[in-house]
Amino acid sequence: NSSAVMNKASLTKQGDSLFSKSEKISIELVSLTYGTFVxxxxxENDNVEEVNLQLLKIGINIGNRLIDExxxxxxxxxxxDLKEIAEVIAKVGFKMYLGVTAEVGQWAEDGQSFIITLENNPLAEFVILPVHLQQTLWYSNLICGVIKGALERINVNVEC
Known part of the structure; x- marks a missing residue:
């Protein structure tokens, strides 16, 4: 579909433009600070599920504030529609705040759910999780929370 391709290209261009105009902070600093925070x-908490929940809640609070900006x-x-929302998040939002774009895919048959994939996750740039945490810690759950918080603020219900 050529209009979808043009729309993605337009959104990518908009994301690049907004990223070039925004104040920059070293992504290495962000990654290391986030790693230290996690x-x-x-x-402080031996329960990994509780840490996952804390990361989600913190992300929701951030998303509630970022949506206005x-x-x-x-x-x-x-x-x-939801497809456009997903592409705006992937091509504009991620570029604007993390300096990367993401891909949207794996749409459910009903068109109500999808997966956003980061090829390079800047938050995980210097991270090697211990083996015992690799299957249980949702290291980037903060990002899910940011998306959830931002979308719920504009009355789009989201599950992570």
């Missing part, structure tokens, strides 16, 4: 949460800076009007 390590601290794990040290995102809408103001992106000048993006209302999206027409």
């Amino acid at each position: 390590a601290r949460l794990l040290k 995102f809408l103001a800076k992106s000048s993006k009007g209302a999206c027409k």
Whole structure:
């Protein structure tokens, strides 16, 4: 579908433009700080499920605040459907705040759920999880929370 390809290209261009205009912070610093933060949460709480929940809640709080800035800076009007929302998040939101774009895929047959994939996750750039945490710790659950918080603020119900 050529209109979908043009829309993705347009969104990618918008994300690049917004990223170039925004203040930058070293992604290495962000990654290391986030890693230290997650390590601290794990040290304070032996329950990995509770740490996953804390990361989600913190992300939701961040998303609640970021959505206003995102809408103001992106000048993006209302999206027409969930597919457009997903592409805006992947191509504009991720670029604007993390300096990377993401891919949207694996849509459910009913069109109500999808997966966003980061080829390079800047939060996990310097991370090697211990084997005992690899299957249980949702290291980037903060990102899920940010998306959830932002979308719920504009009345889009989300499950992570």
